[in-house]
Amino acid sequence: MTDLGQRAPEPDLEANAEAVESQEIAKAQSLWQIRWALLRRSFRNNWKLFRRNRIGIAGLVIIGFFATLAIAPSIFFATGFWSTSVYDPVTGLEPNPPSQQLEIVQTVTDPNTQIDIRQVLVDGRINGNIGDVIDVTLQPAPPYGKHWLGTDPLGRDILSQLMYGAKAAFGLGILAATVTVLIGTVVGSVAAFYGGKIDAFLMRLADLLIMVPGLAILIVISAVVRFQLWHLAVVIGILSGFGGVAIVLKSQALAVKVKPFVDAARVAGGSNARLIVAHIIPNVMPLSFLYMMFTVTSAIQSEATLSFIGLLNVDMSWGLMIQLANNQGYLLQGGRYWWMVFPAGLAVTFIAMAFFLVGRAMDEVVNPRLRKR
């Protein structure tokens, strides 16, 4: 009974809110007020559906975590908590790296020989006898109070790089997704609305783009252009906007095109451009947000992969962190240099996963077929 008692107010509240909104819509004077109220209502209904999906919420939480990471360095630098000379992700340098005392067990005179630091340490440049204890600076340094995630071989702070990478990833992902959605909705709507030759041309173009492996295209383009981060975002946006997203949105736009309100608008004297912009595109938009999520996932992964291969002209990103760890041989030592290996790799994985999960959860909201019985 108590259970019932506690739960009872909830539907009342929601019903109230809905009633208030309906009143708002009825009372609204201008068209924009009505639109705003309708938008709020559809958002609230969708959120109610989305909230039930625990996996989607988990994705949102991860995205929130990375967003915090992306914002944090600006605050740290602005408040002086971090000084630029030490913590800058690209040019920073730890002036006093921690050191470790090692005993010389063997001296080697050949300066070209590389020796494992734990057993022998001395090359021809250091004068020492067997049995001496010397200080060796640790670079890369494991995590300690000053650098929470340690430093890389060049003495730069890993946490700061990770945060900068988060900022780059968000910028890239959001730009790529926006370009995708803009192009995808326009191409999809235009193809559906005009049909005929325009449709055939746009859809064959889309076929071509989804058929060819995206990474291969990006690799080939990077032979011609030195990619900056935002170039990459725009190129990914164009490729997926004219490609797969256009096809899906076109089929959605076809369904919208035959609705009575489009005919009504046409009878009322709306031009073709107006029909597309004011009536078709707004109804295709919700589905396009879904594809935004998947675009973000693929954009972040493409960026990381290209900078891993070394084809991207960026100063710092997660892919570059992994490339550095790999080129210098830390990656294959796995556990021993974990702070250079795991943060960046897991960050790419988790953020891509988070956007993918949110996309899947949104898919269940947009496609009623996928909901649970």
Added chain:
Amino acid sequence: MGKYMARRLFQSVLLFLVFITITWFLLYALPGDIVTQKFRTNPNIPPEAAETAIRRLGLDRPILEQFWTYVTGFFRGDFGVSFNQYPRPVTEIIAERLPRTIVLFLTAIVTYYWAGFIAGKYLAWRRGKRGEMAITVGGVGLLTVFYPWFALMAIWLLSAQLGLLPISKFLDPTEWRNAPFSANEVFMRLFWTVAITSALLFSVQYAANKIRDAAPARAIRLGGTVLVIVGFVFYWWGAGGVEIRPFAGDIAEHLVLPVLVLTLVNFAGIMLLTRSSMLETMREDFILTARAKGLPEKAVRDRHAARTALLPVTTSLVLAVATVIDGGIITEFVFSWPGMGEILISSVTSEDIPLAVTAFSFIGVMALVGHFVVDMLYGVLDPRIRVSSSQ
């Protein structure tokens, strides 16, 4: 069916022409002019030598003539001469690398598709039970994992730490020092025997499935499989294979890790797709009917639900072809597997344009052929498509 096939084939060829035109002009004719950078203004090449090289490579001809030479040559199997490995024709390099990529690619696609379908089938059947969410999240994790990093971690764990498998590359040079065979010879023999064996195994399965009676079907399946495997073993362990076997084994051992990693990363996508496709099928009335008839759960699942659920998954394979090739490129790069993807990356970074254009075109051809095959397969699987196309 024949008419549909012919139309699709014609479309594919047309698409390929557009594709190769765009690629060629993108790489040869863009303002950055890589040819000038590579030869004329390259301080390491004397000017006369650069001019000679440019003339020999035909780079002083008008751009349209160069393009025409390339395209007509392409269909005759002549892809020009590599910039960096100068006298060596691109055709020769491709002929060596292409089979290696195809093997990696086909093995991976068959394995992951099969594994993903089986896993998705069980996952859908267990809907709402414990572990479903963990498997889903794990699957999405594998699907979105940062692939090069994951591959390197697999190398670290399985090769560097546990020492189970070779770290990378195509073969172990120290074992091949006094080898009486060339690597390609051994590899092609391995390739053909495995291809023929799998084709035979598949036909045995197919024949057995066609037979209605349970007993002879089982006999054919068992007998045929054993016979084919015995034949395979006899070939390699018999008199002919004794000398070549260790070398073939070395190559096969190097193949295991790339295929394993490629499968792990890709199978989750198929698993999740099969799951949602199965869930939709399981709502259909014929499943209820099958249950009401008193068929055992296994028969309902495998014969009725999974069979129907296979269709959307096959369509998804159309789109997955491109993804797998992408994955293949990274795999080849990370594992130093000498295939087309590795060529593409190395030729792009070293600005070897003829090689890059050809490698990219072949990747395009692989994607086109993959799509074509899957389209045909879909026609075979779905009777509705067959009917509508034959009209």
